Amino acid sequence: MHIAFQNVSYSYMIGSPFEKQALASVNAHISSGSFTGVVGSTGSGKSTLMQLINGLLLPTSGEVQLGDARLHRKTKRKEVKQMRKKIGMVFQYPEHQLFGSTVEEDMLFGPRHLGMDVNSIRKRLPALLDIVGIGEDVLPVSPFSLSGGQMRRIAIAGVLATDPEVLILDEPAASLDPAGHRALLDVLKTWHDERGLTSILVTHDMEDAARYADDIIVMGPAEKPVTSGPPAEVFRQVEWLSDIGLAAPPSIRIAHALQSAGWDIRDTLLEPEAMAAVVANQWTRGKKEG
């Protein structure tokens, strides 16, 4: 589903002395079927932008387009709810939303409330758990008896169970160990590829953005609220990124530095392992030539 933001502004607590503008005239678009990374420093409005996509927040002004539907200040609740069926959203710390007395009950909460066929989904639960790397023996267990990482995976599987067309991931892997972090994002990326979803990944980790995203949206300061483009283009602006408190991934920064020092590095957007190989290769060749 194609998603576009047109002059979207959003302010929290409007009309109170604590009014706070989180987004000012944002224009951006996310093409159908893409895996888009959203990066930006803390408080730049990433989570706010995500909540505007599924109508948890409605723009103070401007309009969000989702396929043929439009969300604006006056959109009716009913339409919003209709939209929401197509959008799965994994919040920061999704494990905080668990409540069921069993894992199964919790995972079926979404499908039941969205009016889906609960019985057929019940049969799919073991497969879903398997995808996020958990055995089906946890189904009858209380979610609160599991570890934090397991709880997170179950919460995510519960969102996948609703079979969304658009998947919004707000730092799904924050505070997991490095291996768990990679594993979880790999799972979500595979799910995205297999189902042809439109996915959006909010992350603090530039390495993740470079590794998984087809497109990147950078949430910047007020004068230039968003910039977007493919990773290669975005990460080329090393200086601008560091001006707004972000940094390109280390491997890309090193590649750029070596390039400007005259090294022959053509593709600066390789994954860290590949980049290491290129650098090592150049190094040994340089030594031989003297």
Next chain:
Amino acid sequence: MLQNIVIGQYIPVDSPLHRLDSRAKILCLLALAVIVFLANEFWSYTALVTTVILFVVLSRVPLKFFLKGLLPIFILIIFTFFLHAFFTNEGAVLFSVLGFSVYSGGIEQGVYISVRIGSLVVFASLLTLTTTPIDLTDGFESFLRPFKRFGLPAHEMALMMSISIRLIPTLLLEADRILKAQAARGADFAKGSLRTRLETLTAFIIPLFVRSFKRAEDMATAMDARGYRGGEGRTKLRVLKWRARDTIACIIVAGVGVVLALLRDF
């Protein structure tokens, strides 16, 4: 969803009332609560209303916040107004409805009583609108301290109060996040059968409790780790300071009391 709730009551603007010591403001409020009942005829009520308007202007708090405070007790005011209007049989008969005669004295009494309740609420709002919750608890604690020798845990009570006040915004934020997370999973808090609504409610309450207990535990650990061991010998980072302006404020309020006492009918 919960974003329109103004957290606490405090409105952060700078005004003479904001700058007063919280103890002075509490004392003045107590005095005013008595003074309000001194008014009993036209001129003393006029003096009372003038005082209210003066204080509101002095506080620099936008009028709508006072109206917000008055709204919940509006029904009470209307009710007492009609009660007096119908059941006071003084003065000239103005008109009759449904066999009840309404006297001019009744209308007069109704207006007076409404003004009295309204003024009380405005004075109470003035205290909470111009004093930070922390200052307010500090103020209360210093008034409770003398009762410690009778076994009143003044410090603990104040600590409990300030922790709860401190955690209200956090709790609201947490509640907002959980509401949103469940709404994103299809929960509709406004519609549905009794059974679905009960389930949505559980889906909201349980995570909120789990998080609150977790937070309380973390807080206790953090306090332990920093060596907290109760109120004995504890000093304060922010010490309340009684200044000349606080004495002046008290004198002004006393003056209002004297004026009203002189104006009233005995």
